[in-house]
Amino acid sequence: MARSLVAANWKMNGSLAGNRALVGGVLAGVRDLSCEVVLCVPHPYLAQVGGLLEGGRIGLGGQDVSAHEAGAYTGEVSAGMLCDVGCSHVVVGHSERRKYHGESDALVLAKVRRALDAGLVPILCVGESREQRESGATDRVVLAQVESVFGGLADVAARKVVVAYEPIWAIGTGLAATPEMAQDVHGTIRRALETRLGQDAADVPLLYGGSVNADNAASLFAMKDIDGALVGGASLDAEGFVSICAANAAR
Numbered sequence: 001m002a003r004s005l006v007a008a009n010w011k012m013n014g015s016l017a018g019n020r021a022l023v024g025g026v027l028a029g030v031r032d033l034s035c036e037v038v039l040c041v042p043h044p045y046l047a048q049v050g051g052l053l054e055g056g057r058i059g060l061g062g063q064d065v066s067a068h069e070a071g072a073y074t075g076e077v078s079a080g081m082l083c084d085v086g087c088s089h090v091v092v093g094h095s096e097r098r099k100y101h102g103e104s105d106a107l108v109l110a111k112v113r114r115a116l117d118a119g120l121v122p123i124l125c126v127g128e129s130r131e132q133r134e135s136g137a138t139d140r141v142v143l144a145q146v147e148s149v150f151g152g153l154a155d156v157a158a159r160k161v162v163v164a165y166e167p168i169w170a171i172g173t174g175l176a177a178t179p180e181m182a183q184d185v186h187g188t189i190r191r192a193l194e195t196r197l198g199q200d201a202a203d204v205p206l207l208y209g210g211s212v213n214a215d216n217a218a219s220l221f222a223m224k225d226i227d228g229a230l231v232g233g234a235s236l237d238a239e240g241f242v243s244i245c246a247a248n249a250a251r
């Protein structure tokens with residue numbers, strides 16, 4: 001069975017005071033749970049949240065990383081900097097970055113490579129739009145996104161990537177994919193990874209993202225190839241997020 005992981009994606013939310021309360025609640029709630037938990041927070045808060053998490057069992061993650069190593073790239077944050085402030089993970093290729101910042105598959109691959117080179121675990125986001133699903137293009141779109149990254153990595157590096165399937169129509173809408181719909185796509189991704197990695201594909205954590213909450217988490221995690229979740233809105237509430245982690249630990 002693949003490693004489980006529940007990753008919070010705070011997106012552009014937070015404040016020094018609010019983060020303190022939220023992280024405190026999450027730390028207390030997941031203390032006795034066995035699942036891996038990572039908080040992906042806005043860059044300005046990485047140091048603060050890293051400090052709050054110190055000595056605990058929750059990991060720290062960024063939400064984006066530069067494709068460049070260092071230098072004259074105003075506003076960008078390098079993989080080395082993320083490591084420097086204590087990150088273990090970074091979200092790469094989130095649909096909001098692909099949409100609002102024009103990130104292409106080639107750029108996403110470059111970012112994944114940078115993350116891996118620095119020792120970070122990239123959480124690679126893939127997913128189809130509503131139009132693509134309705135026109136029957138889901139598998140083709142998702143596989144193209146997966147293969148454009150895995151095709152560009154050496155085997156050793158490819159084994160370290162976490163994949164998050166996030167149908168765009170399910171993100172922030174309250175309309176999560178049904179467990180069966182999500183499993184269908186996760187199964188497709190797993191088979192593609194088997195072609196690439198053989199038996200080791202079974203160890204790649206496949207997360208589902210898109211309106212995961214305390215009520216639907218357990219039924220999603222009951223699916224064979226859904227190892228964990230990337231949680232947006234529901235990660236901003238300690239109690240709800242802890243419930244999702246508990247459902248994952250019980251899987």
Ligand code: PGA
Pocket residue numbers: 009166170171172173174209210211212230231232233234
């Ligand atoms: P959501 O976001 O849980 O608010 O739908 C998930 C994501 O975009 O990672």
